[in-house]
Amino acid sequence: MARKILNIIFFLLLCAFAAAFIFPVAVILINSFKAKFSISQSPFTIPTGNDFVGLSNYTAGIRSTGFPSAFGWSLFITLFSIAAIIIFTSMCAWYIVRVKTAYTSVLYYALVFSMIVPFQMVMFTMSKTANVLHLDNPLGIILIYLGFGAGLSVFMFTGFIKTVPLGIEEAATIDGCSPFETFWLVVFPILKPTAITVAILNSMWIWNDYLLPYLVIGGDYRTIPIAVQYLKGGYGSVDMGALMAMLVLSVIPVIVFYLSSQKYIIKGVAAGAVKG
Amino acid sequence: MEKTVKRWFPIFVLPTLAAFLIAFVIPFIMGVLLSFTEFRTVTDAQFVGFSNYIRAFTDDRLFIDSLIFTVKFAAVSVIGINVLAFALALLFTRELPGTNFFRTVFFMPNLIGGIVLGYIWQVIINGVLYRFGYSITSDPSFGFWGLVVLMHWQMIGYMMIIYIAGIQNIPGDILEAARVDGANAATVLFRITIPSVMPSVTICLFLTITNSFKLFDQNLALTAGAPADRTQMVALDIFNTFYSRTGYEGVGQAKAVIFFIIVAVIALAQLWLTRRKEVES
Known part of the structure; x- marks a missing residue:
């Protein structure tokens, strides 16, 4: 009986916590339909009468930030960077595990080392390098994301490849497979769970990344975080209504992605944390 | 087997290695070196020893x-x-x-x-x-x-x-x-x-x-x-x-x-x- 009462108390506690977690997102949603001058003064009321402005905040926000193109660039950069990271770092990790030389172990430790270096350490010199090499465009930034994502990705792939028995690969080689075929036809299918984890960890980072794209391509191409920051920092008085609408539009794709692949995300994040 | 794999270095390792060098290794080394210099555009760097480190605090x-x-x-x-x-x-x-x-x-x-x-x-x-x-x-x-x-x-x-x-x-x-x-x-x-x-x-x-x-x-x-x-x-x-x-x-x-x-x-x-x-x- 005492346990039952305790469980009810704990359940209510969780409900209160959950409400506190949903509340901020709900506030933004409500305010995105409110007249802009009422937002900073009374953000916690439901818009009624004159305060209710329908979708006009959305149209104003989309016009001043160019949201559809920001969404397009975010999607383009995230998808192609993830594809490049999965394809190239998995191959690199396999080579590092299978070819044991001084060079490969130096490369491996350099990659692991890069994981602990804060971005500010290389931000200035990296954006200069990108500029000199003409990588300051949406295609070039994919190469930069491959370089920055390589540390964690190679680390996670090598951890898994070490557990793959050599026998399978040798059998494939005897059957006449080249290393390229052996890797893609035999090894990579076994790596799929790790590949999903690597894809999720990197997409959470790249989709939300602000500073790197701002420094490298921010002048000409805006991703979603840059568009939101531009709205706020761009000119003197901030259109709060447009800002609320843009925040809602930025959160929607993330929540859709999260709810559709939640199982993988939570598993992937837990796996990534244990390895990292 | 290792020998045949080695020949595939350009395909397996080079893309990641090149990207890693450009995005991280070169900027990191440059960053350490530049911290001992005074510069505006990287190419005009003048060696100043530890003075930047002292100025960061003073x-x-x-x-x-x-x-x-x-x-x-x-x-x-x-x-x-x-x-x-x-x-x-x-x-x-x-x-x-x-x-x-x-x-x-x-x-x-x-x-x-x-x-x-x-x-x-x-x-x-x-x-x-x-x-x-x-x-x-x-x-x-x-x-x-x-x-x-x-x-x-x-x-x-x-x-x-x-x-x-x-x-x-x-x-x-x-x-x-x-x-x-x-x-x-x-x-x-x-x-x-x-x-x-x-x-x-x-x-x-x-x-x-x-x-x-x-x-x-x-x-x-x-x-x-x-x-x-x-x-x-x-x-x-x-x-x-x-x-x-x-x-x-x-x-x-x-x-x-x-x-x-x-x-x-x-x-x-x-x-x-x-x-x-x-x-x-």
Whole structure:
């Protein structure tokens, strides 16, 4: 009986916590339909009468930030960077595990080392390098994301490849497979769970990344975080209504992605944390 | 077999290696070298020895203040987040209804980007403070606690997931045996549960400390350092030193090297602690 009462108390506690977690997102949603001058003064009321402005905040926000193109660039950069990271770092990790030389172990430790270096350490010199090499465009930034994502990705792939028995690969080689075929036809299918984890960890980072794209391509191409920051920092008085609408539009794709692949995300994040 | 694989180096390794050199290795080495020079555009660098490192601390108090602010912020956030996340993880093991729903909700903020998170909380905190005639930039302590609340909201769900995994790994028969022996809930918690999840604790401490130290986007969006740079964390101070002041590029790079060393020491300490624990067990 005492346990039952305790469980009810704990359940209510969780409900209160959950409400506190949903509340901020709900506030933004409500305010995105409110007249802009009422937002900073009374953000916690439901818009009624004159305060209710329908979708006009959305149209104003989309016009001043160019949201559809920001969404397009975010999607383009995230998808192609993830594809490049999965394809190239998995191959690199396999080579590092299978070819044991001084060079490969130096490369491996350099990659692991890069994981602990804060971005500010290389931000200035990296954006200069990108500029000199003409990588300051949406295609070039994919190469930069491959370089920055390589540390964690190679680390996670090598951890898994070490557990793959050599026998399978040798059998494939005897059957006449080249290393390229052996890797893609035999090894990579076994790596799929790790590949999903690597894809999720990197997409959470790249989709939300602000500073790197701002420094490298921010002048000409805006991703979603840059568009939101531009709205706020761009000119003197901030259109709060447009800002609320843009925040809602930025959160929607993330929540859709999260709810559709939640199982993988939570598993992937837990796996990534244990390895990292 | 190794020999045939070696011939495939250009396809297997070269793309990652080239990208890694361009994005990280070259900028890192240049960054270390430039911290000992004075420069505007990299090519005009003049060697100045350690003067940038001295200037980082002596030209103004911004760097020291941002370091103090960051350490305070990290201390409060790390303790708060881990205690709350662990408590929630314990509740999840009681088989209450709606567990999946709660887990979904608690983890959700972790996926929202720092810039967006910062503005969401700015509206809410300003909305509350408005009733008292203040805004988040009226007093540095508003910005500090605003960042603490934001960080809790973002990280609790993530840490909770790691703690839940740790608690679920405790073998059921140990808990059973303890109960048969008459151990009460507090004894089980302190003698079995907490010692068994120590690996999760180290991971969570490491993640919360490094994430607190490296915080940038949230800081930029929530207060941007206002009022008067007094809610500026280290990462934001380095950014401003580089891009908002001319003639300070070398100082900015020196600050970045110091920042890197601090983060690296924390990471190595964590690695050393984990290794030592593994040897013991």
